[in-house]
Amino acid sequence: MAETMVEEAAPAPERAQENGREVILSVRGLKKHFPIMSGFILQRRVGEVRAVDGLDFDVFKGETLGLVGESGCGKSTTGRTILQLYRPTEGNVVFEGEDLTQIKGERMRAIRRRMQIIFQDPFASLNPRMTVGNIIAEPLRIHNIMSRREQKDYVGDLMEKVGLNPYFVNRYPHEFSGGQRQRIGIARSLALEPSFIVADEPISALDVSIQAQVVNLLEDLQNQLNLTYLFIAHDLSMVRHICDRVAVMYLGKIVELGNTDDVYDNPQHPYTQSLLSAVPVPDPEVELQRQRIILGGDVPNPATPPIGCNFNTRCPVRFGLCHEEPDPILEEIRPGHFVACHRTN
Amino acid sequence: MARLMDVNGLTVRFYTPEGTVYAVNDVTYTLDEGESLAIVGESGSGKSVHALAIMGLIPSPPGKVTDGTVMFDGRDLVQLREDEMRLVRGSEIAMIFQDPMTSLNPVLKISTQLTEAIKLHLGMTEAQARNRAVELLQMVGIPAAADRLDDYPHQFSGGMRQRVMIAMALSCNPRLLIADEPTTALDVTIQAQIVELIKRLRAELGMALIWITHDLGVAAGIADHINVMYAGQIVERGPIMQVFKDPRSAYTLGLLSSLPRLDLKDQRLVQIEGQPPDMRDEPTFDPFAPRNPYVTERCWQEIPPLENVAKGHPEHFARAWYDLPSLRNAQ
Numbered sequence: 001m002a003e004t005m006v007e008e009a010a011p012a013p014e015r016a017q018e019n020g021r022e023v024i025l026s027v028r029g030l031k032k033h034f035p036i037m038s039g040f041i042l043q044r045r046v047g048e049v050r051a052v053d054g055l056d057f058d059v060f061k062g063e064t065l066g067l068v069g070e071s072g073c074g075k076s077t078t079g080r081t082i083l084q085l086y087r088p089t090e091g092n093v094v095f096e097g098e099d100l101t102q103i104k105g106e107r108m109r110a111i112r113r114r115m116q117i118i119f120q121d122p123f124a125s126l127n128p129r130m131t132v133g134n135i136i137a138e139p140l141r142i143h144n145i146m147s148r149r150e151q152k153d154y155v156g157d158l159m160e161k162v163g164l165n166p167y168f169v170n171r172y173p174h175e176f177s178g179g180q181r182q183r184i185g186i187a188r189s190l191a192l193e194p195s196f197i198v199a200d201e202p203i204s205a206l207d208v209s210i211q212a213q214v215v216n217l218l219e220d221l222q223n224q225l226n227l228t229y230l231f232i233a234h235d236l237s238m239v240r241h242i243c244d245r246v247a248v249m250y251l252g253k254i255v256e257l258g259n260t261d262d263v264y265d266n267p268q269h270p271y272t273q274s275l276l277s278a279v280p281v282p283d284p285e286v287e288l289q290r291q292r293i294i295l296g297g298d299v300p301n302p303a304t305p306p307i308g309c310n311f312n313t314r315c316p317v318r319f320g321l322c323h324e325e326p327d328p329i330l331e332e333i334r335p336g337h338f339v340a341c342h343r344t345n
Numbered sequence: 346m347a348r349l350m351d352v353n354g355l356t357v358r359f360y361t362p363e364g365t366v367y368a369v370n371d372v373t374y375t376l377d378e379g380e381s382l383a384i385v386g387e388s389g390s391g392k393s394v395h396a397l398a399i400m401g402l403i404p405s406p407p408g409k410v411t412d413g414t415v416m417f418d419g420r421d422l423v424q425l426r427e428d429e430m431r432l433v434r435g436s437e438i439a440m441i442f443q444d445p446m447t448s449l450n451p452v453l454k455i456s457t458q459l460t461e462a463i464k465l466h467l468g469m470t471e472a473q474a475r476n477r478a479v480e481l482l483q484m485v486g487i488p489a490a491a492d493r494l495d496d497y498p499h500q501f502s503g504g505m506r507q508r509v510m511i512a513m514a515l516s517c518n519p520r521l522l523i524a525d526e527p528t529t530a531l532d533v534t535i536q537a538q539i540v541e542l543i544k545r546l547r548a549e550l551g552m553a554l555i556w557i558t559h560d561l562g563v564a565a566g567i568a569d570h571i572n573v574m575y576a577g578q579i580v581e582r583g584p585i586m587q588v589f590k591d592p593r594s595a596y597t598l599g600l601l602s603s604l605p606r607l608d609l610k611d612q613r614l615v616q617i618e619g620q621p622p623d624m625r626d627e628p629t630f631d632p633f634a635p636r637n638p639y640v641t642e643r644c645w646q647e648i649p650p651l652e653n654v655a656k657g658h659p660e661h662f663a664r665a666w667y668d669l670p671s672l673r674n675a676q
Binding site: 070071177179180207208209210211212213215216219234236237238240241242264274275276277278279280281282283284285286287290292294295296298299 | 590
C-alpha cells in the first residue's frame with residue numbers, strides 16, 4: 001500500500017513503556033458526565049448521568065483490549081470519549097505520547113488519522129446515497145490525501161484486503177448483506193492507515209454464520225498491519241476468543257481488568273463471576289451440569305448510583321463494608337490483574 | 346407422552362412487488378405435551394414466520410399459507426376461521442415476542458392489558474381478574490406485584506417488561522407457549538433470569554414450549570429437542586444431545602464449529618463461507634449447497650428430504666445428500 005501516504009502524524013516525543021511493552025494509549029481518571037436538563041425556557045441542570053466515571057487503563061501496542069459489560073455500563077461512551085468524539089468531563093487520554101484532551105483544531109485532525117472506529121450497525125453507519133467507493137475514499141478526501149486517480153487504485157486494494165470484490169466499487173450499501181457492509185465499514189476505517197481502532201460491537205448485528213468471517217478478518221488485518229484494537233462487546237465468548245486482555249465495566253467504572261485467560265479462568269470480582277456464569281455455552285452436556293449465579297434485579301440508574309459499592313445492590317456476596325465504604329478502587333492483586341472489590345482489596 | 350401438535354408440510358409464501366418470497370418450505374415436525382423444543386436459525390431462516398403461521402398471524406396479503414397442516418388437539422389450525430382461531434390464541438397457544446416494549450400498549454395500564462385476556466377467555470369478573478393478575482405477576486417474580494399492577498409499561502425495565510409479557514401469556518394456562526427470541530433484546534444477566542424463570546414455570550405448569558432463537562447456547566440450556574432451520578427448511582431435527590454431539594447437516598456442523606466457546610481455549614474460528622441465500626429464489630436444490638464444503642453433485646439438483654439419519658437416534662432427522670465427518674472424530 002502507498003507507504004508515503006500517511007506521514008507520521010506526530011513525531012511522538014517519548015513513548016511510554018510498561019513491562020517492556022509499548023503503551024499506545026493511556027487513559028487516566030477519565031470521566032464523561034452528561035447533564036440532565038429540566039425546565040421549559042430557562043433550562044437548568046438538575047443532575048447528571050455518570051456514563052463514564054473514572055477510568056484508568058493502558059492499551060499496549062498490537063494488542064486487543066476487550067471492554068465488556070451490560071448495556072448502559074458506559075463501554076461505548078468510553079470508546080467515543082477516547083477518540084474525542086465526546087470531550088471528556090475530566091481526565092486525560094494520552095495517545096502515542098500526546099494528550100488528546102489538550103489539543104484541538106488542525107492538530108486534532110492530524111491525530112484522528114491514527115485512530116479510527118468501526119461501528120456496530122452496518123446499516124446505519126453507511127450513507128445510503130454514496131457508492132461504496134466514495135464511502136471508503138471519504139476519509140482520504142477529508143484529509144486531502146492522494147489524487148482522485150490514486151484513490152481509485154487504493155480503494156480497490158482496500159476492498160480486496162477486506163474480502164470485497166473491487167468490481168462492486170460503484171454499488172450502493174443497500175446492495176450488500178450485513179456482513180459485507182461491515183467489511184465496507186472496516187475498509188473505510190483502514191483507509192488512513194491508523195494504528196489504533198475502536199471496534200464498537202462490530203459483530204453484534206451480524207448473523208451467527210457471518211460473525212466468524214468478520215472476526216477472522218479483524219484478526220488477519222491486525223497481524224498484517226500491526227493494529228491495536230479496543231474491542232467493545234457484550235458477547236463474552238467472542239471476547240475470550242479475540243482479546244488479549246479484558247476490562248469488565250459496571251456503571252461507568254472498571255471492576256476487573258487482566259489477561260483474558262486470568263479473568264475468564266479465575267474471575268475475582270463477583271460481577272465478573274456472575275456475568276461469566278450467565279453466558280450460555282452451546283453444549284447441552286455442559287449446560288446440564290452448570291451451576292449459575294443468577295443476579296437479582298437490574299443495573300441501577302447511572303444518574304443515581306447506589307451508596308457504597310456500585311455493585312452492592314445486586315452483589316451475591318456483599319457484607320457490611322460494601323454499603324458503608326465508598327466505591328472500591330481498582331487495585332492490582334496479582335501482576336497485571338486488577339480488581340475493584342472490598343472483599344479482595 | 347401424548348402428541349400435542351403435528352406440523353406437516355407447512356409452507357408460507359409472501360407475494361411482494363419484488364417477487365415471491367419463499368419464507369417457509371415444507372416444515373414438518375411433531376411436538377409432545379410438555380416438550381421443550383428449540384428452533385434455531387439465522388434471520389430470514391423462516392423460524393419466526395413459521396410460528397406466526399401456527400398462530401394464524403401471517404398478514405394476508407401479502408402472506409399466505411400455501412400448503413400444509415398444523416394439527417393441534419384434533420383440529421387443523423390452518424383451516425380454522427378467524428373467530429375460531431381467536432379462541433385458540435391466548436388460551437391454548439400463547440406467544441411472547443422479542444421486544445417487550447413494542448408488544449405492550451404504552452398508553453394502557455398493565456392491569457388493563459393483563460385482565461383483558463383473563464376476562465375474555467376465562468369469563469372472570471373484574472375483581473377476580475385483578476386477583477388473578479396479581480398472582481401472575483408474583484409468579485413471574487415482579488416484586489410488590491399488587492402495587493405495580495396499575496403502572497404503565499414505561500415504568501418497568503426491559504427485563505421486567507418481558508416478565509409482564511410472560512405473565513400475560515400464561516394468564517389462561519396455555520398448553521403451548523411459543524417464545525420468539527424473548528431474550529435477544531436483553532442483557533446476559535437478565536437473559537439468565539428469564540431463562541431460569543421459563544424453565545421453572547414450565548416445570549410447574551407442565552406446558553409445552555417452543556423457544557425460537559439464533560443462540561445455540563440458549564437452545565442448549567433450555568430445550569430437549571431442536572429444529573435447525575436454514576432458508577425456510579428444517580435441515581436437521583432431533584434430541585438436543587444427538588444434534589449437538591453428532592450433527593448430520595453441514596449447516597449445523599458449520600454453526601457449531603464457528604462459535605467461540607467460553608469454556609474452551611483459543612483457536613482460529615472455522616468460518617462458513619458465503620452469504621445466506623436470497624429467499625426470493627424458488628428452492629429447487631439444497632439451499633446450503635453454495636456454502637457447503639461437503640457438497641455433492643446431487644445437492645445442486647434436488648432438495649434432500651428430511652430423513653432419519655443413518656446409524657443414529659430414531660428421532661434424529663436431517664436433510665443431506667452427503668456424508669459428514671463425525672464431529673467427535675474431528676475434535
